Amino acid sequence: MGVILAIAKTTLGEAVRRRVLLVILLVGVLFLAIAPALEALSPRQELTVLRALTLGIIQLTSAVIAVVLTVYLIPNEIERRTIYTILSKPVRRWQFLIGKYLGAVGALGLMMLLMTTIMLLVFLIMRKVEGTAEIASLAKVPFAFFIQMSLLAAVSVFFSTFASPIVNFFLSGGVYLVGTVFDSFFDVLSKNSQLNPAVKGMASIVHVIVPNFQSFNVQNPAINQLQFIQSEGMFYLGLGVYAFTYISILLIAGIVVFEYREV
Amino acid sequence: MSLAIETRDLVKTYKSRSGPINVVSNLNLQVEPGEIFGFLGPNGAGKTTTIKILLGVIYQTTGDAYVLGKEAGDIAIHKQISYLPEKPYYYEHMTGLEIMQFYASLFGIHDLKKCKDLLERVNLGNDMNRPISQYSKGMQQRVGLAQSLLNDPKLLFLDEPTGGLDPIAHIEIRDLILQFRDEGKTVFISSHELSDVERICDRVAIINKGEVVAQGRLEELLIGGRIELTANGCPDDLATRLRDEDTLVSINHGRMIVDVPDTHNPDQIAKMVQAAGGEIVSIIPRRKRLEDLFLEAVTGDNIAKGRRLDRIVEKQGEEKN
CATH class of the missing domain: 3.40.50.300 (P-loop containing nucleotide triphosphate hydrolases)
Incomplete structure (x- = not known):
């Protein structure tokens, strides 16, 4: 465990200093800070729009950070030869991979925490939230996003064990897009009895293999207070178990590929 | 053990x-x-x-x-x-x-x-x-x-x-x-x-x-020795004529250094240099170095030989420019 933590700590330390990530984070934070100024665009439902907008900014910024952070995790280590000094020590490849992943998720968590804090501060200063219940309701959304991004990072780490950073960027981005926007589309296709069996089969495979990122989009109750999640505790537990299962499968698959990869 | x-x-x-x-x-x-x-x-x-x-x-x-x-x-x-x-x-x-x-x-x-x-x-x-x-x-x-x-x-x-x-x-x-x-x-x-x-x-x-x-x-x-012959006023084509598997030759502004195993007869090389208009500066026997061994070991390989030749030709080209 000590080896994994040492690698994770170093990865985190390096990630939070990477300029490209800091620039993306800065852009996200800037948008969060100026978002309230956009309320004039829709005076009728200003609060709804503002919440949707800020949560959307956090989600999009986090997704970009998650992918950019993880696509270079392994290739950078190989290119700079740091992997050789590490793997020539009593470090197993799976420990290296898990350490890199945990470090990346840690850095991602810190960046998301910063964005969430800024969002809540802006809301408090602008008096857009009242009471701890409302703050908690808002804070739960970035938390669900964090689990979603941890899953996206696992997808990207898996691809990084064999794909170049550019290819990985599009693969991971594609998987996220399919799992977020097109998941219900593939779900409908896979259940359509009138479809060609081959197309239906393909749609079923995509629907099963690609993680359902959409299920982590829990912003509706925070945006529209008339909506709520039934058995909220069980719902979040289910989300956690779902993400943990997928992350485990992806990391195990990554370890298998990485174990036989020549670095 | x-x-x-x-x-x-x-x-x-x-x-x-x-x-x-x-x-x-x-x-x-x-x-x-x-x-x-x-x-x-x-x-x-x-x-x-x-x-x-x-x-x-x-x-x-x-x-x-x-x-x-x-x-x-x-x-x-x-x-x-x-x-x-x-x-x-x-x-x-x-x-x-x-x-x-x-x-x-x-x-x-x-x-x-x-x-x-x-x-x-x-x-x-x-x-x-x-x-x-x-x-x-x-x-x-x-x-x-x-x-x-x-x-x-x-x-x-x-x-x-x-x-x-x-x-x-x-x-x-x-x-x-x-x-x-x-x-x-x-x-x-x-x-x-x-x-x-x-x-x-x-x-x-x-x-x-x-x-x-x-x-x-x-x-x-590193058993065996080498002989290093230095001469001035040598034409460029002499280097090409002298260079072979065992003979390392470099030339710079007519100053040529020929490096051969001590089994070679230096008099023969000296005669060729003089016949081409060159002036012998020194003939120094020395012990074999690792560099000699290295070049002997890889010199049969055309790539290694070509690199050495290229380096000399490039150097001459740069000086002419």
């Missing part, structure tokens, strides 16, 4: 569009415990690939590789070996001391004093708290050596340990390597710095195109 390193008919083949390429081909190495072993060869000879196989970061296609008596890649031997890569990179946000602590933690060592002592040993005591990004190349190399000593290894792999260093850093690193041998460690050095290798290594292996072309104790391999 078993060998520190042994390879038996080691082969590493990579697939390419033009067919399989043997980067390492039937390589047989024997490194004795407690010696400094020089692993030499031109660029692309397969040195780094061999080291990577011995470290277990890549796998051989066929053949066997043993390190400290166990199969290469066995995680148990990683506690007893160390590796310093060519042009090492360290996480730049960390200080020298933090780098040491990081690598120490990979061995399960949490001993701050040991980390500091090792940095003191490589003369980085005053700089251990500075970020590595502020270190010179020589300082980074010394951090590399310090981290490679964390586990008190029995065997060190050093890939170009003195490459690109200034003369003082060069001497410091060389002295450290000699200290390692005095402490009973085996040191496996891959290097292009032939003068360093000649000074500190007990035995060497020269490889070319993945095969060992010479291996043994330096005093045995």
